Amino acid sequence: MGAGDGSRPDGSFHAPNFDQARAEAAIRELLLAAGEDPDRDGLKDTPARVARSYRELFAGLYTDPDEVLSKTFDEAHEELVLVRDIPVYSQCEHHLLPFHGYAHIGYIPNSQGRVTGLSKLARLVDLYAKRPQVQERLTSQVADALVRRLEPRGVIVVVDAEHLCMGMRGVRKAGSTTTTSAVRGIFRSSASSRSEALSLIRGR
Numbered sequence: 107m108g109a110g111d112g113s114r115p116d117g118s119f120h121a122p123n124f125d126q127a128r129a130e131a132a133i134r135e136l137l138l139a140a141g142e143d144p145d146r147d148g149l150k151d152t153p154a155r156v157a158r159s160y161r162e163l164f165a166g167l168y169t170d171p172d173e174v175l176s177k178t179f180d181e182a183h184e185e186l187v188l189v190r191d192i193p194v195y196s197q198c199e200h201h202l203l204p205f206h207g208y209a210h211i212g213y214i215p216n217s218q219g220r221v222t223g224l225s226k227l228a229r230l231v232d233l234y235a236k237r238p239q240v241q242e243r244l245t246s247q248v249a250d251a252l253v254r255r256l257e258p259r260g261v262i263v264v265v266d267a268e269h270l271c272m273g274m275r276g277v278r279k280a281g282s283t284t285t286t287s288a289v290r291g292i293f294r295s296s297a298s299s300r301s302e303a304l305s306l307i308r309g310r
């Protein structure tokens with residue numbers, strides 16, 4: 107297993123609670139419901155393939171988020187740590203269609219300077235993204251996990267994403283993006299800290 111996101115060192119995913127046979131049967135049913143022939147050549151492997159794909163896309167359901175942040179260290183740094191442009195691929199729980207974009211995470215460590223490895227921030231985003239989601243919840247779950255494990259002075263998480271359910275179907279507004287933020291601690295109480303972090307996130 108990799109570091110807590112369900113991945114093995116070779117990048118494949120191990121999701122022990124995923125019921126592969128049930129997922130395959132459901133995809134086969136979906137094809138039948140659509141009037142397709144799931145036994146024709148092009149589709150005969152599709153139920154198994156789609157099931158394996160969902161097993162990977164939902165891998166975040168099977169890992170304890172606190173495990174990702176189990177390794178922390180003290181680094182006498184009480185100033186902002188900011189990681190920008192972490193790619194996000196998730197799926198909206200309403201349509202099971204992708205939403206994708208970037209997450210930006212900033213935090214100010216506590217007085218012990220408790221920090222975590224930078225990659226763990228990206229792993230945390232992945233873990234919450236790889237499940238049926240809404241963007242608001244993804245944003246606040248990342249912020250709350252950091253509050254829980256790092257007890258920082260403040261956390262700010264911003265996610266910018268495009269929802270395919272708004273582009274390829276329904277209202278068909280391709281290219282529109284949604285921004286969500288979650289602010290905790292000093293970023294909530296101090297407007298100047300918040301605007302400093304936001305301007306760094308926006309690269310201004």
Ligand SMILES: Nc1nc2c(ncn2[C@@H]2O[C@H](COP(=O)(O)OP(=O)(O)OP(=O)(O)O)[C@@H](O)[C@H]2O)c(=O)[nH]1
Nearest residue numbers: 198199200205239240241242269271272275276277
């Ligand atoms: N707040 C929020 N809404 C989302 C997210 N992802 C998708 N949605 C919205 O979820 C809503 C579901 O609306 P419904 O009226 O139940 O479903 P629908 O008839 O398919 O809606 P349309 O997409 O408008 O065709 C839609 O307005 C989507 O745009 C998200 O991450 N956050």
Ligand SMILES: [Zn+2]
Nearest residue numbers: 198200201271
């Ligand atoms: Zn949707």
